[in-house]
Amino acid sequence: MLEFLRNKKILIVVAHPDDELLGLGATMNKLVNEYNVKTHVIILGEGITSRSDSRDLIKWEEQLLTHKMNIDNARKAIGYHSVKAYDFPDNRFDSVALLDIVKVIEKEKESFIPDIIFTHHGGDLNIDHQRTFEAVMTACRPMSHETVKTIITFETPSGTEWRANTDPRHFLPNFFIAVSSDNLEAKIKGMESYEFESRTFPHPRSPEALRIQAQRWGIAVGMSYVEAFNIVRSIN
Numbered sequence: 001m002l003e004f005l006r007n008k009k010i011l012i013v014v015a016h017p018d019d020e021l022l023g024l025g026a027t028m029n030k031l032v033n034e035y036n037v038k039t040h041v042i043i044l045g046e047g048i049t050s051r052s053d054s055r056d057l058i059k060w061e062e063q064l065l066t067h068k069m070n071i072d073n074a075r076k077a078i079g080y081h082s083v084k085a086y087d088f089p090d091n092r093f094d095s096v097a098l099l100d101i102v103k104v105i106e107k108e109k110e111s112f113i114p115d116i117i118f119t120h121h122g123g124d125l126n127i128d129h130q131r132t133f134e135a136v137m138t139a140c141r142p143m144s145h146e147t148v149k150t151i152i153t154f155e156t157p158s159g160t161e162w163r164a165n166t167d168p169r170h171f172l173p174n175f176f177i178a179v180s181s182d183n184l185e186a187k188i189k190g191m192e193s194y195e196f197e198s199r200t201f202p203h204p205r206s207p208e209a210l211r212i213q214a215q216r217w218g219i220a221v222g223m224s225y226v227e228a229f230n231i232v233r234s235i236n
Contacts, residue, residue, distance in 0.1 A: 008114075012040070018205075029080075030177070078186055117136055119153055157209065
């Protein structure tokens with residue numbers, strides 16, 4: 001089934017620096033190295049200022065610059081082609097007009113002209129992930145001129161699985177990509193580039209937890225390591 005991704009242009013739309021790695025880092029590494037895809041990542045939010053009581057860009061200026069360097073180091077670890085980072089307020093996407101986020105995605109779409117978009121699961125606990133999903137779906141309304149034929153969502157450790165058990169919007173994958181140990185190690189190396197995001201076990205973003213997660217989905221489908229996805233729409 002992966003042949004439908006071969007030679008395609010894939011746009012990855014995420015809320016924060018590191019989400020692109022957490023969601024599909026191993027898969028990107030595989031697709032770039034084995035399937036001749038062209039990849040472009042959009043990171044919508046600056047990803048750090050919510051750690052203060054109020055948003056203060058001056059206070060976080062040094063860390064924000066480090067974050068930008070971390071993004072490029074993570075890109076090199078995975079080997080994906082290009083990235084554009086924006087500065088929507090971290091964990092405050094609900095304070096921004098949805099249309100403003102949609103316009104950014106539309107602009108990037110017009111420039112890159114992707115066939116496929118990967119983005120966050122719409123039921124994540126994190127409000128920025130929810131709004132990113134909504135903006136992608138709005139920017140990709142299925143009209144006759146729409147070039148994006150497939151939209152796929154991924155889980156984001158420490159955002160997806162923390163949704164309340166009683167919430168009906170849980171992540172239910174229907175598409176699984178087997179990855180190699182090398183693909184997985186590229187993902188983990190990329191995550192280690194993010195100085196402010198990597199955590200120690202048993203946090204979901206720790207190297208050990210990322211390996212366990214890949215094994216967990218692998219066990220579910222009879223493989224060694226797997227990243228799990230949900231195909232929201234695919235037009236063939």
